[in-house]
Amino acid sequence: MVNPPPPPRILGESSSFTAIHTYRLHSKGLVSQELIKDDTMLVFGLGLSLCNSNDDTKLEISKARRNQKLAQKLARPEAAELAALIHGLEWALQLSVESIQFFCDEDSIILAYVTRKATPNESTVSELLERVFLLQTRFKSCQALDASRDINSSVFKLAKDAIASQTRWCEGDTEYETCPVCYSYVSPNDKFEVRGCFHRICVTCMRNPFSSEQILRGNTAICPYPDCENDLVPEDCRGFADANAITIMIQRKKEKSIPVKDRVYCPNPSCSFLMSDLDLIKHVRNNNPRQSEARKCMECGLSFCKKCHVPWHNNKTCDEFKKSESYLKSDAALFMSFVKTQGLKKCPQCQFTIEHGGGCKQMTCSHCSHEFCYTCGAACKKNKKLTCECSRSGK
Incomplete structure (x- = not known):
């Protein structure tokens, strides 16, 4: 059977739409407070999308009403959503659709309302819901389903465009x-x-x-x-x-x-590339327990120790390597020397270098949000209080 031609895009024009398939309706209703010249006004906007499930023919409508009484009546989000749904169902009926599925945001209470799993307390919402129930009876098949926010984003933009056109x-x-x-x-x-x-x-x-x-x-x-x-x-x-x-x-x-506990920064001062430790572990081929902290920067290629944030020290502990001549001559050692002479500190959690700008010694790392004492490095409690005996003022 040959599919009928697409119906017109404008609501209200007569059309014939042979209902041999189930159609999908997405709707979005918004009420927004807009500044128009020097006046603040409420504007109602709706976006509708009707899709033929057989051949994916999609029709869209974007409408707005700068009507204070209407906008105030639909000021509640649930009321605006139900008003848009009513417009969409009426539109489908005018196009002779007989079988339809309409979608509600997955995090919206509208789906619970239209499936009678919840009852609204507000009179305007109740009145609009009754209109939805009456319209549903006029279809041979009418089903309410939930839709992800991504799926409904196109009709959300249509509703916002409708509001913008009225400003x-x-x-x-x-x-x-x-x-x-x-x-x-x-x-x-x-x-x-x-x-x-x-x-x-x-x-x-x-x-x-x-x-x-x-x-x-x-x-x-x-x-x-x-x-x-x-x-x-x-x-x-x-x-x-x-x-x-x-x-x-x-x-x-x-x-x-990247979760805070998985953030790893390359210790090369000229790189400092941010990586996920989960991604780095995938590239560690040596299963020797002594090399469990070995990592390789995905940007500059430097092999380094995740634990002490220095170039990798094969067959040496972190303390042993930091005493070696190769480390003392490295860029990492020169940078650490600069950090110490300038009175800078490293975040105990992510090892990012932090400068204290004066005042309270209770610090919050700008990179991982870890809270600690700038004097001794002790972590703060959950109530954000220092766990050490250091003075908050550092005196």
Whole structure:
């Protein structure tokens, strides 16, 4: 049987959609507080995706309503999600779909509502849920399933795009949007949409996270939207940050992906490459117990001891090697001599070199977050109190 032609993309137009297959519906409803000129307004946006399970024909809709009463009614996330689902089911019925599966976020309570495993307490949510139940009875087959956040990301973006389309206005022939960070009126072309949270920030404000001391110290750069904690993606930021800041961001992202106990840094001062010990162990072919700490840098090729962070000392203990002439002449020994003369210390957990900037001697390593006494190296307790007798002020 030949499949029917794809139905129109615009909701409301008449269409014939022969229902011989099960269709998949993804929906997302959002209510966002947006700054439009000098006014803060609530905007409702929805994204819908209807897919033919037989030939993967996909139809998408993005709609927004700048209606304060509606937006206030749908302000609760569950209400916005159910409203979008209602739009999607009505759309499918208008297209003559008879068999449908609709998907809810795996971490959302909506799936529990529509499968009657949970009952909402809020009246608006209850009313919307009843409409969903009525619409389900109009299909020959209607099934609710859970979907991962990745699968629903496309309709999430459609909903955000719908909201963004309502934040613009024209003055003459020029279109403007308000930046929610600096409140300036800027062209939509001069805004950057942050991946993940989809906040639209002007290019000038996007540069701020990279001019702060935080990124220079290696901390994660986050979206400058007020109270947003979404990490910026290094690859997206090359237009705002210099190469050094991008390198630091990539390093911090890599550190986050490796558990603290598995982080290993190459002891070569000119390398300091970060690696996962689990990956390094795979390349250790010698099963001699005395060489169980032997590692080889995946960047510069240096063979080194994981325990004492010096070049590998075959047939010697760590203490014996540090007294040998070959070590005393090595770059590692010269660097350690510099560290001592400058009053620097190494983190007891990850061996990263740390400088004390003055004040309290209770330190937190910027690389592994280990908390310890800068004077003697003793670790802090779980309540973040020092376990040693050293003075916190170091006096």
